[in-house]
Amino acid sequence: MIFIYLALYRKYRPEAFKDVFSQEHITRTLQNQIKNNQTVHAYLFTGSRGTGKTTCARILAKALNCLSPEDGNPCLKCDACKLIEEGVQDISEIDAASNNGVDDVRLLREETRYAPLALKYRVYIIDEVHMLSAGAFNALLKTLEEPPAHVVFILATTENHKVPATILSRCQRFEFKRVKLTDCTLALKNAAKTENTAITDDAAELIARLSDGGMRDALSLLETCISHVSENNDEITGKIVREAAGVAGSEHVFGISEAVQSKNTAAALKIINVLHEQSKEMSRLLGELIQHYRNLMLLKLMPDETDLVSWLPEEVDDYGRLSAKLDLTQILQYLNILEEYYERISRSKDKRLTVELCVIQLITDGQRPVVGRQSAEAEEEMTAVTRNITEGGLPPPRQEALAEALAVVNRLENNKAVSHAPEPSVNKKLEEKINQMKQLGIEVRQK
Numbered sequence: 001m002i003f004i005y006l007a008l009y010r011k012y013r014p015e016a017f018k019d020v021f022s023q024e025h026i027t028r029t030l031q032n033q034i035k036n037n038q039t040v041h042a043y044l045f046t047g048s049r050g051t052g053k054t055t056c057a058r059i060l061a062k063a064l065n066c067l068s069p070e071d072g073n074p075c076l077k078c079d080a081c082k083l084i085e086e087g088v089q090d091i092s093e094i095d096a097a098s099n100n101g102v103d104d105v106r107l108l109r110e111e112t113r114y115a116p117l118a119l120k121y122r123v124y125i126i127d128e129v130h131m132l133s134a135g136a137f138n139a140l141l142k143t144l145e146e147p148p149a150h151v152v153f154i155l156a157t158t159e160n161h162k163v164p165a166t167i168l169s170r171c172q173r174f175e176f177k178r179v180k181l182t183d184c185t186l187a188l189k190n191a192a193k194t195e196n197t198a199i200t201d202d203a204a205e206l207i208a209r210l211s212d213g214g215m216r217d218a219l220s221l222l223e224t225c226i227s228h229v230s231e232n233n234d235e236i237t238g239k240i241v242r243e244a245a246g247v248a249g250s251e252h253v254f255g256i257s258e259a260v261q262s263k264n265t266a267a268a269l270k271i272i273n274v275l276h277e278q279s280k281e282m283s284r285l286l287g288e289l290i291q292h293y294r295n296l297m298l299l300k301l302m303p304d305e306t307d308l309v310s311w312l313p314e315e316v317d318d319y320g321r322l323s324a325k326l327d328l329t330q331i332l333q334y335l336n337i338l339e340e341y342y343e344r345i346s347r348s349k350d351k352r353l354t355v356e357l358c359v360i361q362l363i364t365d366g367q368r369p370v371v372g373r374q375s376a377e378a379e380e381e382m383t384a385v386t387r388n389i390t391e392g393g394l395p396p397p398r399q400e401a402l403a404e405a406l407a408v409v410n411r412l413e414n415n416k417a418v419s420h421a422p423e424p425s426v427n428k429k430l431e432e433k434i435n436q437m438k439q440l441g442i443e444v445r446q447k
C-alpha cells in the first residue's frame with residue numbers, strides 16, 4: 001500500500017515551476033532569478049507539510065544547473081538535467097532528522113571546498129533543517145557566512161521558528177502557502193482521470209478539504225480511495241472518501257452540533273460513543289467540529305462570500321438552518337473551547353474522554369457570557385448536565401471518569417471566576433457541587 005502511494009505521489013510530482021500548485025509568488029521569483037542570473041547561495045523554504053518545498057528545491061537544483069533553461073524552468077532534456085534525474089553526487093538531499101550532528105555538517109563543509117564533479121553547482125537540500133543540533137547549526141553557519149561560489153544551500157523546514165536567527169539572516173526566505181482548495185481539487189480530478197478512475201466533484205473536494213492544503217496527503221488519500229473502488233470499477237464518492245479516511249460523516253458532526261445547541265448532553269455523548277466504537281479517530285472528529293463552526297462563523301461574517309466556506313452541496317441547507325439559530329459570539333466561544341481541546345488531545349491518553357469533556361464544556365460554558373456569569377445559574381446547569389450523563393445510558397466506569405474530569409473542569413472554571421471577581425465562597429460552592437455529584441451516585445476523587 002505504501003509503495004503504491006509513493007508511486008502515485010512521485011508520478012504527480014511537478015517537474016517544472018509552472019506545474020507547482022498555489023505557490024506562484026515563489027515560483028515566479030525563482031524563475032526570474034534563473035533567467036537573470038540573480039540566484040543566491042542560501043535559500044530557506046518554510047511552510048507546512050506537502051506544500052511543495054522539496055519539490056521546488058529539486059526543480060531549483062535542476063534549473064541552476066540546466067544548460068539551456070526555458071523561461072527559468074529546467075529543460076529536462078540537456079545532459080545536466082538528465083544527470084540530476086539519474087542521481088549525481090553534486091546534488092545532495094540530506095534529512096536533518098537523521099543527520100543532525102555536528103560531525104555530519106563538518107563532513108559536508110569539507111566537501112563544499114571541492115568544485116562540483118559534473119555540474120555547475122553543488123546543491124545541498126537539507127530537509128527539516130530545524131532538527132539540526134546547536135553545534136551543527138554553528139558549523140553550517142560558518143559555511144553560510146562565506147559560501148564557495150559553486151555551492152547552493154536549499155534549507156527546508158516546517159518549523160522556521162526553531163531555526164536560529166543567525167541562519168535565517170543568511171538565507172533568502174520563501175514562505176510556502178497551503179495548497180488552495182480549488183487547486184487541490186482540480187489536481188485530484190486530473191490525477192483520477194489519468195488513473196482511469198471516476199470521481200465525483202464532491203469526493204474530490206472532500207479529499208482536498210481533509211488534506212488541509214497538503215498535496216502529498218491528498219494524493220495519498222486518493223490512492224487509498226482508488227484501491228477501495230478498483231475491484232468493482234466503481235466511482236469514488238463522498239461516502240468512499242469518508243470510509244477510506246475513517247472520518248465521521250457530516251451527519252454526525254451536525255448531530256453533535258444540534259445536541260450542543262439543545263443542551264442535550266446525553267445525545268451528544270451517545271454520538272461520540274457510537275463513533276468511538278466504529279474506530280473513528282477522535283482528534284479528527286474535533287478537527288471536523290472546528291471546521292464546522294468555522295464554516296458557521298464565516299457564514300455569519302460574510303453570508304455572501306460562501307467561497308471561503310468548505311461545505312458539500314448536500315450540507316448547504318443544514319448550514320443555513322443552524323446559522324440562523326446561532327449568534328456570532330456564541331460561535332466564537334465554541335471555537336475557542338474547541339481549539340483548546342484540539343491542542344490538548346494529542347497529549348491525552350483517553351482521547352474519547354477529551355472529546356466528551358469538550359462537548360460538555362461546549363454545552364455548559366459555550367452558551368453563557370465569558371465574564372460575570374451567575375454562580376447559581378451555572379450550578380443549576382451543571383446539575384442538569386450531570387443528571388443527563390447518569391441518565392444517558394453510559395456504563396458506570398465511563399460515568400465515573402466523566403464525573404471526575406468534570407470536577408476538575410469545574411474547579412478550573414471556579415478559579416477563573418476568582419480571578420475575574422473574587423468571591424470567598426467559591427471553594428464552598430465547589431464542595432457543594434462535588435457533593436451533588438456524590439448524591440447522584442458518582443464518586444468524585446479530590447486532590
Ligand SMILES: [Zn+2]
Pocket residue numbers: 065066067068069074075076077078079080081
Ligand atoms: Zn536542462
